[in-house]
Structures are given as C-alpha cells and as structure tokens.
Amino acid sequence: MGGLKGRDLLTLADLSAEEIAALLDLAAQMKAGKVNSIATVNGHVPVLGLLFYKASTRTRVSFTVAMAQLGGQVIDLAVSSTQVGRGEPITDTARVLDRYVDILAIRTFDQQDLETFAQYADIPIINALTDLEHPCQILADLQTVQETFGKLSGLTLTYLGDGNNIAHSLLLGCALVGINIRIASPTDYQPSEAIVQQAKTIAAGRSEVILTNDAIAAAKGAQVLYTDVWASMGQEDLADARIPIFQPYQVNETLMNYADKDAIVLHCLPAHRGEEITDGVMEGAQSKIWDQAENRMHAQKALMASLLGLV
Numbered sequence: 026m027g028g029l030k031g032r033d034l035l036t037l038a039d040l041s042a043e044e045i046a047a048l049l050d051l052a053a054q055m056k057a058g059k060v061n062s063i064a065t066v067n068g069h070v071p072v073l074g075l076l077f078y079k080a081s082t083r084t085r086v087s088f089t090v091a092m093a094q095l096g097g098q099v100i101d102l103a104v105s106s107t108q109v110g111r112g113e114p115i116t117d118t119a120r121v122l123d124r125y126v127d128i129l130a131i132r133t134f135d136q137q138d139l140e141t142f143a144q145y146a147d148i149p150i151i152n153a154l155t156d157l158e159h160p161c162q163i164l165a166d167l168q169t170v171q172e173t174f175g176k177l178s179g180l181t182l183t184y185l186g187d188g189n190n191i192a193h194s195l196l197l198g199c200a201l202v203g204i205n206i207r208i209a210s211p212t213d214y215q216p217s218e219a220i221v222q223q224a225k226t227i228a229a230g231r232s233e234v235i236l237t238n239d240a241i242a243a244a245k246g247a248q249v250l251y252t253d254v255w256a257s258m259g260q261e262d263l264a265d266a267r268i269p270i271f272q273p274y275q276v277n278e279t280l281m282n283y284a285d286k287d288a289i290v291l292h293c294l295p296a297h298r299g300e301e302i303t304d305g306v307m308e309g310a311q312s313k314i315w316d317q318a319e320n321r322m323h324a325q326k327a328l329m330a331s332l333l334g335l336v
C-alpha cells in the first residue's frame with residue numbers, strides 16, 4: 026500500500042481516498058486473521074503511548090489490544106498522573122515523549138493542542154478524538170459500511186443530531202470515499218462551515234454533501250442512519266437544555282421507516298438511550314453498532330501498522 030510510515034493522523038483529511046481504501050483493506054485482512062504482524066521498530070517492539078485528557082472506553086481498549094496483537098506494548102499516560110496535567114507545556118512534553126515511545130495517540134479538547142504535539146514530536150501522532158474531529162472512529166465506521174454493503178461509493182449516509190466532532194470526520198470521510206452525506210441538525214448546531222466547505226471541495230461533484238434541518242427528508246432512502254450524543258464530553262452542563270431542541274432528530278422506529286429497507290444504524294457510543302436513539306433501534310435487527318465498535322480495533326491496528334511502517 027506504500028504505507029503511511031512516519032505520518033500523523035490529525036484529521037481524516039490527512040488521508041487520501043486511496044490511502045483510506047488501502048487501510049480498510051488491511052483492516053479487513055487483519056480481522057480475517059490473514060495478516061499477523063509481529064513487529065519490530067529499530068530492533069525493538071513498538072511502544073504506543075496513550076495520552077487522554079478525556080474519558081474513553083472503546084478508544085483506550087481497542088488501541089491497547091490492537092498494539093498487543095501487533096506484538097507491541099502500551100503505556101497509558103493518564104493526564105492526571107503526568108506532569109502535563111499539572112501545567113508542563115505541551116511543547117516540552119511532546120519533545121520528551123518523542124524520545125521514549127514510537128507512536129502516540131492523544132485525546133484532547135483543542136485541535137490546536139494536538140497540532141502542537143505533532144509539531145514538536147517526530148513520531149506519528151494520532152487524533153484519538155478532539156472537539157473538532159474523531160478520525161479513528163470514522164475509519165471503523167467506513168469498515169463497517171463496507172463489510173455490510175460490499176462498497177462505499179454511491180451509498181447515502183445520514184447523520185442526525187449535533188454538528189460535532191463525529192459529524193466533522195464523517196463529512197470528510199464520506200466525501201473522500203464517495204458516500205453521499207446528509208447532516209440533519211437544528212439550525213444552531215450545524216457543523217463547522219469550514220469543514221463543510223472542505224468536504225464539498227473533496228467531494229467535487231462526485232458525491233453530495235447536504236445540510237438540512239429536516240430529519241425525515243434526510244433519512245429518506247438512506248442506507249446508513251448515524252447518530253451521536255446531543256451533548257459531547259465537556260458539554261455535560263448543556264445536556265438537559267438540548268433535549269427538546271434535538272428531539273426531532275432522534276433515531277427511532279418511525280424514522281427508520283423512511284430509510285432504505287436494508288438500511289443499517291450506526292452510533293459511535295457511548296449512547297444515551299431514549300435521547301438520540303431508542304432502545305428498540307439500538308437492539309434491533311438493523312443495528313450494526315457492536316460490529317462498529319469491534320472494528321475500532323481492526324481499523325486502528327491497520328492504521329498503526331501502516332504509520333509504523335510494519336506493512
């Protein structure tokens with residue numbers, strides 16, 4: 026695949042359409058047990074650092090297991106017990122961690138902080154979620170869509186809810202692979218105009234990028250319905266006030282009737298059942314949510330193998 030050796034993944038737009046296709050192919054082979062990379066980097070097993078400023082279950086565990094399966098090791102650099110949590114500058118922390126670990130996955134608030142890490146460290150830096158984007162999630166989502174439909178280009182994915190980090194990475198990811206993307210959200214909660222424009226430029230007329238307030242119109246005929254929490258990490262105090270605003274965007278049994286009859290439902294998790302998605306839809310036959318969560322591990326294993334030059 027040429028590999029992504031030495032690169033960073035700060036935004037999904039750091040990857041080309043061809044690179045995403047190659048990663049998804051490698052992730053599928055890894056999932057099928059056809060590629061088992063027992064790796065060394067500069068003569069030693071690779072070591073992944075996890076530096077998380079926010080809570081995580083899936084990302085933390087899937088990265089940890091993926092690196093173990095690659096034959097490497099992981100250091101969980103909980104912010105609360107490292108000096109960066111006490112105010113040591115990112116510019117200093119980045120240069121020091123660069124000398125110890127081979128690859129670093131960071132979950133933080135401000136995309137600029139992630140970019141500072143990448144600027145001051147030569148090792149590959151992976152965005153494990155910021156307020157702006159969640160590219161690793163969308164690699165797993167695309168893997169799930171591809172294994173369901175056998176293709177990506179030409180499908181329609183409708184995201185309902187907050188124009189947040191997930192919406193942003195979906196916009197870029199769908200545009201890159203040729204999926205038509207519709208974002209249905211309340212007027213004041215639409216995604217970043219800059220990212221919408223970037224997605225439109227990438228899609229370049231090959232696929233649609235549509236923003237709307239109309240959940241039903243957006244759901245009509247879609248092959249994928251996708252939702253996420255109405256208040257992200259760091260916005261907990263806004264959650265109650267948002268419930269009535271977002272209620273029309275709930276993914277429920279009624280909305281499912283408007284989608285393609287073979288449509289699947291995705292949610293990055295954690296979910297608030299009864300808010301953005303009903304219990305019945307989450308547990309229903311069209312839900313691919315658990316496959317989606319599993320694919321985090323395969324997609325990130327492929328990503329790390331590629332960034333470390335192991336494949």
Ligand code: CP
Binds near residue numbers: 084293
């Ligand atoms: N989807 C996701 O990133 O989950 P975690 O917050 O549990 O890592």
Ligand code: NVA
Binds near residue numbers: 190258
């Ligand atoms: N938008 C959510 C995604 C969690 C995986 C958040 O940022 O909290």
